[in-house]
Amino acid sequence: MQDVLGRCRETVEEPAFASVRRWREKSPSARVIGCYPVYSPIELVHAAGALPVGVIGGGNQVEIAHADARFQSFICSVVKSTLELGLTDRLTFLDGILFHSICDPARNLAAVFARNFPALRVEYIHYPQNLSSPAAVTYLVTELERIRSVLAEVTGRQVSAATLRDSIALYNRWRGRIRDLYALRRSAPERLSAAESFLLLRAGTLMPVEEHLPLLETALREVAQRPAKRQDRIAVLVEGAFCEQPPVDLIEALEQAGCYLLDDDFLVGWRWFVDDVTEDGDPLEALATSYIDRSVSCGTKHDLRAPRPAQLIRRARAVGADAVIFLCAKFCEPALFDYALYRRALEEAGIPHLFLEFEEKMWIFDRVRGEVETFVESMLFG
Amino acid sequence: MADPKTSYQGRIHLLQKELMGRYYQELTTAATSGGPPAAYMLISGNPVELVRAFGMLPVYPEVNALQIAVKKQALPYILKAEELGYSVDNCAYVKADIGLYFSGRQAPFGTVPEPALILCNYVGCNVYLNWFEHLREYSRAEVFFLDIPFVRDPMAPRPEDLAYVVAQLRELIALCERITGRSLDWEYLRHICALSARTGHLWAQIKHLTKHVPCPLDAYFDAVTLMGPLYCLRGSEEGLHFFEEAYREVKERTELGLGPLPEERYRFVIEGPPPWPYLRVFRDLFSRWGAVAVASTYSTVGGLWEFGFAHDPDHPLESIAQHMLYWNLTNRDLLRRYQQIRRYVQEWGAHALVIHSVKSCRLFSAGQGDMREYFTKTLGVPTLLVESDLEDPRYFSEAQMRNRIDAFFEALEHRRLVGAEVRP
Numbered sequence: 191m192q193d194v195l196g197r198c199r200e201t202v203e204e205p206a207f208a209s210v211r212r213w214r215e216k217s218p219s220a221r222v223i224g225c226y227p228v229y230s231p232i233e234l235v236h237a238a239g240a241l242p243v244g245v246i247g248g249g250n251q252v253e254i255a256h257a258d259a260r261f262q263s264f265i266c267s268v269v270k271s272t273l274e275l276g277l278t279d280r281l282t283f284l285d286g287i288l289f290h291s292i293c294d295p296a297r298n299l300a301a302v303f304a305r306n307f308p309a310l311r312v313e314y315i316h317y318p319q320n321l322s323s324p325a326a327v328t329y330l331v332t333e334l335e336r337i338r339s340v341l342a343e344v345t346g347r348q349v350s351a352a353t354l355r356d357s358i359a360l361y362n363r364w365r366g367r368i369r370d371l372y373a374l375r376r377s378a379p380e381r382l383s384a385a386e387s388f389l390l391l392r393a394g395t396l397m398p399v400e401e402h403l404p405l406l407e408t409a410l411r412e413v414a415q416r417p418a419k420r421q422d423r424i425a426v427l428v429e430g431a432f433c434e435q436p437p438v439d440l441i442e443a444l445e446q447a448g449c450y451l452l453d454d455d456f457l458v459g460w461r462w463f464v465d466d467v468t469e470d471g472d473p474l475e476a477l478a479t480s481y482i483d484r485s486v487s488c489g490t491k492h493d494l495r496a497p498r499p500a501q502l503i504r505r506a507r508a509v510g511a512d513a514v515i516f517l518c519a520k521f522c523e524p525a526l527f528d529y530a531l532y533r534r535a536l537e538e539a540g541i542p543h544l545f546l547e548f549e550e551k552m553w554i555f556d557r558v559r560g561e562v563e564t565f566v567e568s569m570l571f572g
Numbered sequence: 573m574a575d576p577k578t579s580y581q582g583r584i585h586l587l588q589k590e591l592m593g594r595y596y597q598e599l600t601t602a603a604t605s606g607g608p609p610a611a612y613m614l615i616s617g618n619p620v621e622l623v624r625a626f627g628m629l630p631v632y633p634e635v636n637a638l639q640i641a642v643k644k645q646a647l648p649y650i651l652k653a654e655e656l657g658y659s660v661d662n663c664a665y666v667k668a669d670i671g672l673y674f675s676g677r678q679a680p681f682g683t684v685p686e687p688a689l690i691l692c693n694y695v696g697c698n699v700y701l702n703w704f705e706h707l708r709e710y711s712r713a714e715v716f717f718l719d720i721p722f723v724r725d726p727m728a729p730r731p732e733d734l735a736y737v738v739a740q741l742r743e744l745i746a747l748c749e750r751i752t753g754r755s756l757d758w759e760y761l762r763h764i765c766a767l768s769a770r771t772g773h774l775w776a777q778i779k780h781l782t783k784h785v786p787c788p789l790d791a792y793f794d795a796v797t798l799m800g801p802l803y804c805l806r807g808s809e810e811g812l813h814f815f816e817e818a819y820r821e822v823k824e825r826t827e828l829g830l831g832p833l834p835e836e837r838y839r840f841v842i843e844g845p846p847p848w849p850y851l852r853v854f855r856d857l858f859s860r861w862g863a864v865a866v867a868s869t870y871s872t873v874g875g876l877w878e879f880g881f882a883h884d885p886d887h888p889l890e891s892i893a894q895h896m897l898y899w900n901l902t903n904r905d906l907l908r909r910y911q912q913i914r915r916y917v918q919e920w921g922a923h924a925l926v927i928h929s930v931k932s933c934r935l936f937s938a939g940q941g942d943m944r945e946y947f948t949k950t951l952g953v954p955t956l957l958v959e960s961d962l963e964d965p966r967y968f969s970e971a972q973m974r975n976r977i978d979a980f981f982e983a984l985e986h987r988r989l990v991g992a993e994v995r996p
Contacts, residue, residue: 259945260939260942261939261942262929262931262941262959269938292698294697294699294933294934294935297698297938298938299938301907301939304907305907305942313724314724315724316722318719319694320694320716320717320719322717324739328736329719329732329733332730333732336725336730492701494717497705497709520661523662523934526658526662527658527666527702528702530656530706531709534656534709
């Protein structure tokens with residue numbers, strides 16, 4: 191297990207996508223498509239023969255020196271650090287990048303990318319927000335069709351239905367293993383920490399699925415064998431970090447402060463579907479239908495059929511959480527808005543909760559640890 | 573330096589006050605003693621024509637929020653929302669409106685009725701979705717999210733997007749029929765679209781008159797006066813009448829060579845919403861330099877009539893969809909906005925660009941540093957970027973604002989003296 195984790199940690203912590211660059215240099219025809227949070231149709235990218243790569247800000251490795259002249263102080267870090275990566279030539283391995291209708295700064299970032307990096311193919315995907323409408327599936331199929339053509343232009347490879355079905359099947363297996371990983375965390379959190387599962391998953395956004403899938407399978411086998419003793423901690427659901435990602439050290443700090451994080455929304459766009467995407471029939475329709483009817487509840491998706499406050503309560507109860515921790519990226523407007531409704535719903539449901547703000551580049555965690563420890567103590571001994 | 577009087581002494585300001593007063597009276601009556609069902613909507617490219625065809629009362633939380641700010645009453649409402657869990661970093665329009673909702677919907681200018689329909693026209697602004705989702709949670713009213721695909725490729729508006737929006741408008745019609753208990757009168761809808769088309773045309777003509785030297789009305793500080801009736805009364809006879817009056821007056825001023833200031837020394841384009849709580853203060857900071865806004869992006873959030881759009885009574889749903897998809901500022905990307913501003917600078921003959929960056933509205937502000945980069949470095953247009961907010965009075969610092977604006981115009985004066993000015 192240490193081998194697998196060690197490799198993942200190395201991949202994640204290497205500077206500026208080193209492993210992706212190495213992969214790209216192996217073949218002159220290799221193409222890489224960056225995927226900004228939250229959800230990108232990675233099956234389409236894969237079927238077009240390109241590598242989908244998670245471009246999710248600069249973490250704690252990037253000092254913002256140029257991007258803050260383009261985006262103001264009240265804009266979240268992931269927007270600025272992603273632009274900083276581009277302005278400091280650290281995204282030159284990309285052939286294209288996908289942005290999505292998740293929030294206003296991300297939408298404007300797509301335009302700023304298009305102007306500043308004319309050699310890069312920048313695409314903006316508009317996901318439907320009227321999920322109750324029967325017209326939404328039809329619309330989303332046309333949008334995915336448009337992206338399929340764009341990818342064909344970038345890679346020079348047409349995507350046939352059969353190829354796309356194969357990619358869907360492969361990613362179904364991959365997501366299935368990730369669901370297993372989360373199931374394991376819920377049933378035996380003493381065997382696999384949230385920080386470890388985050389590293390495993392984050393590495394998967396930086397390498398081909400064909401390489402990552404065996405790593406996941408090994409990890410699952412080995413975790414099940416780990417000797418571990420359950421400690422006296424509270425069981426927590428973490429919500430709010432669906433876009434900008436917290437530092438691994440912060441996740442560890444939450445755990446060390448006395449929490450088992452049974453579930454979270456880290457990198458949720460890469461997991462996205464609650465079950466397998468249909469592998470037969472029209473593959474674009476299968477992806478569209480899964481998006482509309484079988485994707486996770488998330489702050490950037492406004493599904494009136496299943497209001498998020500009720501979804502959160504349902505999830506907290508389903509995983510057996512004693513409490514909910516809101517882990518919101520600083521200035522993340524969708525998450526901050528959700529908090530107002532979530533707080534109300536949790537108070538009505540009698541579920542304790544704690545609100546924490548983070549930034550991807552924070553590196554001192556004493557204050558957060560102290561806050562969480564107090565919260566945990568109030569629950570264990572209060 | 574003499575500080576000239578900067579108010580626009582025309583009939584239309586008085587007429588606007590009267591009309592908006594009547595509009596708020598109508599809302600108050602509906603709230604207190606019953607009236608037509610209220611439909612909450614957003615300003616950016618909206619389907620008010622359809623709502624009006626059902627006899628529903630259009631209510632705009634954005635307009636309510638800005639009216640509260642203009643009356644310098646926003647802070648208590650904002651604080652009330654923050655007590656409920658809203659963040660200091662959330663849009664203050666939303667917070668003022670939520671604060672208002674939990675204050676019995678009683679504003680300083682009237683009472684807002686409970687919604688019968690929460691109609692979220694998702695045109696560009698992602699916060700709209702949160703805002704109306706929250707109102708729905710609190711009010712439990714009927715809700716419809718009218719999803720408008722963002723303009724995102726050169727083919728815009730794509731036929732697929734148009735078909736999607738029209739399909740949703742048909743679903744919306746069915747919902748309005750259920751709420752009001754009456755069927756859509758297509759003839760009446762066509763009539764309303766014809767009124768909107770004429771109103772939009774007059775508004776467009778007024779926008780083009782501001783190319784004139786001197787500029788007959790300030791296309792920012794005076795244009796906002798016209799925006800109230802444009803949104804709250806578009807598609808009605810009285811809305812049209814107002815714009816006929818307004819056009820006559822602006823035309824007359826153009827012919828007489830009258831402008832809002834005694835002397836027009838600088839013409840500028842302005843980007844971003846105004847600081848409503850300090851509108852007059854902000855205006856005066858420009859007036860003292862003889863600076864007049866000849867064009868503004870803010871006055872196009874609800875529609876881009878000046879670039880050729882008109883509702884088509886023969887194709888009501890398609891033209892409503894076109895309006896929402898393509899013919900407004902907010903559903904277009906930042907680069908299209910750069911081109912719009914560039915066109916203003918060139919065709920409206922401006923010396924400078926002023927960017928008012930507001931924290932609340934990230935749709936407008938996120939990335940405005942890049943805009944400044946483009947206009948100064950690529951195009952060589954003198955550009956000033958100042959920051960405050962559209963609603964929250966805590967973000968406005970008059971002294972700092974004055975320093976920045978003075979320094980900018982001093983630099984322009986210097987360029988003029990040495991003959992290095994950008995000629996409009």
